[in-house]
Amino acid sequence: MIISFVWAEDSKHVIGKDGKLPWKLPNDMKRFKDVTTGHPIVMGRKTYESFPNGPLPNRLNIVLSRNRDYQVPDGVVLLADKSQLCDYVNPDDEVMVIGGSTIFEMFKDDVDKLYLTKIDYDFGGDTFMTAIDYSKFDLIEKKEGVMDDKNIYPYTFETLQRHN
Numbered sequence: 001m002i003i004s005f006v007w008a009e010d011s012k013h014v015i016g017k018d019g020k021l022p023w024k025l026p027n028d029m030k031r032f033k034d035v036t037t038g039h040p041i042v043m044g045r046k047t048y049e050s051f052p053n054g055p056l057p058n059r060l061n062i063v064l065s066r067n068r069d070y071q072v073p074d075g076v077v078l079l080a081d082k083s084q085l086c087d088y089v090n091p092d093d094e095v096m097v098i099g100g101s102t103i104f105e106m107f108k109d110d111v112d113k114l115y116l117t118k119i120d121y122d123f124g125g126d127t128f129m130t131a132i133d134y135s136k137f138d139l140i141e142k143k144e145g146v147m148d149d150k151n152i153y154p155y156t157f158e159t160l161q162r163h164n
């Protein structure tokens with residue numbers, strides 16, 4: 001299995017504030033949907049609870065929690081340990097780890113590919129991206145984000161691949 005990270009961070013590596021995203025950036029939501037749809041997504045219980053409409057459609061939602069009694073709807077997989085992941089995904093799947101920071105930290109030595117949105121703005125927040133050793137990755141794609149009246153912050157989409 002390939003493990004990928006998908007996230008957006010601000011100029012100070014902030015990814016979250018008060019259990020939510022600190023920004024509204026619809027073009028990044030669209031990129032997130034495009035990148036993750038059709039793939040298993042792996043997330044922490046807090047990120048799962050941050051979704052306003054429950055599990056994300058057209059993707060296997062896998063939630064990590066130490067609470068084995070945590071209730072999830074049918075179709076959502078609850079895991080207490082990342083070692084159980086291979087029981088639920090195919091060997092040729094690209095598994096999309098979507099946060100939060102505790103889950104990025106858990107997979108940082110396993111991750112092969114990074115889909116990163118850099119937002120050039122300082123929002124302030126309480127949750128930060130885990131440190132990544134970027135010297136082990138090559139930038140394979142970079143795209144300036146389009147700004148408009150609904151996407152008011154400068155941002156860039158980057159894709160990085162771990163080199164051998």
Ligand SMILES: NC(=O)c1ccc[n+]([C@@H]2O[C@H](COP(=O)([O-])OP(=O)(O)OC[C@H]3O[C@@H](n4cnc5c(N)ncnc54)[C@H](OP(=O)(O)O)[C@@H]3O)[C@@H](O)[C@H]2O)c1
Pocket residue numbers: 006007008009014015016017018019020021043044045046047048050064065066067070079080081082098099100101102103104106127
């Ligand atoms: N900008 C972005 O791209 C992005 C992406 C994702 C999230 N976020 C933001 O980040 C914040 C949430 O991130 P977070 O780091 O606070 O929380 P999180 O990683 O989403 O969830 C933390 C929870 O995951 C479970 N967990 C953690 N380590 C575990 C382990 N080793 N084994 C089993 N379960 C484990 C625990 O659940 P239990 O307490 O139930 O045991 C823990 O409380 C929110 O503000 C969210 O909006 C931003």
